[in-house]
Amino acid sequence: MFDVLVIGGGPAALSMAAALCGAGLQVQGLAPHPPSAPWPNTYGIWEDELETLGLSHLLGHRWQNCVAYFGSQALALPRVYGLIDKAQLQDHLLAQCQRGGVVWHQGFADSLEHDSQQARVTTQAGAALNARVVVDASGHKPIFVRRPQAWPVAYQAAYGIVGRFSAPPVAPHQFVLMDYRSDHLSADQRHQPPTFLYAMDLGDGIFFVEETSLAHCPAISFKTLEQRLRQRLAWQQVQVTEVHHIEHCLFPMNLPLPCLDQPVVGFGGAASMVHPATGYTLGAMLRRAPTLAQGIATGLDTCTTPHAVAQAAWQALWPSDRLRKHYLYLFGLQALMTFDEARLRHFFNTFFHLPQGDWAGFLADTLAPAQLVRAMLRLFGRAPNDVRVGLMGAVGRHGHLLWRAIRSSP
Incomplete structure (x- = not known):
């Protein structure tokens, strides 16, 4: 048998x-x-995560020039990112x-x-x-x-294009984890749920650009994401000249535990x-x-x-430690989903200015529960007031998730 x-x-x-x-x-x-x-689908991952598993040879692309935009200037992320x-x-x-x-x-x-x-x-x-x-x-x-019966489910959604462009949509040899700049959007669009660009130079004149909604309930439509992506490119005076692949990505972020x-x-x-x-x-x-x-x-x-x-x-x-972390992460998601674009930019700018071990461990879910709590408290202490107010409001609305983290039970 x-x-x-x-x-x-x-x-x-x-x-x-x-x-x-x-x-x-x-x-x-x-x-x-x-x-x-x-x-x-396309799978991206930080190289050091694969190195710990002895699998870094499975990366097809690597970028040392990794950046994010939470304002007009690029924030360098001193870590190697790759595509599987x-x-x-x-x-x-x-x-x-x-x-x-x-x-x-x-x-x-x-x-x-x-x-x-x-x-x-x-x-x-x-x-x-x-x-x-x-x-x-x-x-x-x-x-x-x-x-158990699901609470309202939030979805991460993305619309992406792999192809050639009339001009580089990102700098040569660059990977952009998040670009929250929104000059290309109308005033009405800026009051709608925020999205960001995830993009990379694949070499040989080929780029991958993807408009992404971090999480929203209901899911942001592919039509909306495509429109925003093309607006973003047009603002840069960039046109799509060849389409090699269209990527549609949609998955739930906060399904209840089994x-x-x-x-x-x-x-x-x-x-x-x-x-x-x-x-x-x-x-x-x-x-x-x-x-x-x-x-x-x-x-x-x-x-x-x-x-x-x-x-x-x-x-x-x-195990109980992983359950604790799961509910802490769920609390973080619920908080971020209430943030407008400006508050999200302030949040992520603070997040990626934490010690690299904090933000890298948070993204990979490799921190111990006590380390995760310390990182979250450190972020709260360094964040601007609008982010602090948003996080304190989330405690009032979603404190039950923090209580579950303390109880460490589903």
Whole structure:
């Protein structure tokens, strides 16, 4: 019998299957498409995050000239940013799966049953797949993972263009993490939810430019984002001359945590692993997959029922310290969503003037809870008054999230 059945075929499923193989488990996977099918989205990450995993060779592009704009002048970010070579990362994970003997099935999961010894997934075609525990890595709308009823869900949305332009939309060899300048917008547009430019020089005269909404409920439409991006380019007297790829990005930022007492395990979007305050996910999945895999392996050694194995796995994925941080990040997101453009610019200008260890650890979710609290207090102490007032107002409106962080329970 297989130890684990992984459902899904994207980055979360492949990183989980590879980590389970690394833990010495027998794994099978069920995906609606071949796991070698190309991934559609672009994945950016700071190089030092991959260096700690020994995976920096998977970067297809690197930028040392990294900046942000929260006013008229560029703020230098002294850190190397990169774009993942998607095909290379996918091949890397598939090779690990192949060495571990993963058996992949193609199809759609239909139902899940448990008995005292195993879990059984039946596909829509009628095939039965058995394993001692199931990991659902099927995305933000998981097939089997249960969540409490969602509060209003905020979405990060982006519209991007990869192509050639009549003039460089950003400086040569430059990466722009955030450009909140808004001279190109009308007076009415400046009273609407703010967006920013995320952009980079890909070399050979090719650039990637993307208009991004950090988080909003309801989601900012792709039509609005495209309009703002083209206005921004026109203000710079830049025209799109060749379109190589259009990117549409939309994902939830603040889905409730799954029910942590259920007999199926989640991972990636299915386990609400998106960083609530930034939207970063890939680095977290690569870092946390081995931890979850080891938790499952330990559970399989010490537990007899699928439900008990799942409990050990959920505890490994969402221990109390990580729950504390999750609710602190949710509080930060709720605060930022109430800020207008000027207050957001003031906030981020303060944030990126913190010690690099603070802002880098915040973005990557690698700070310990006490370190995260100290960084947040340091930001509050250094922030201008309008940001302080906004954060204090958020305590009144969303203090329950801080209380959950103290209780460290879902």
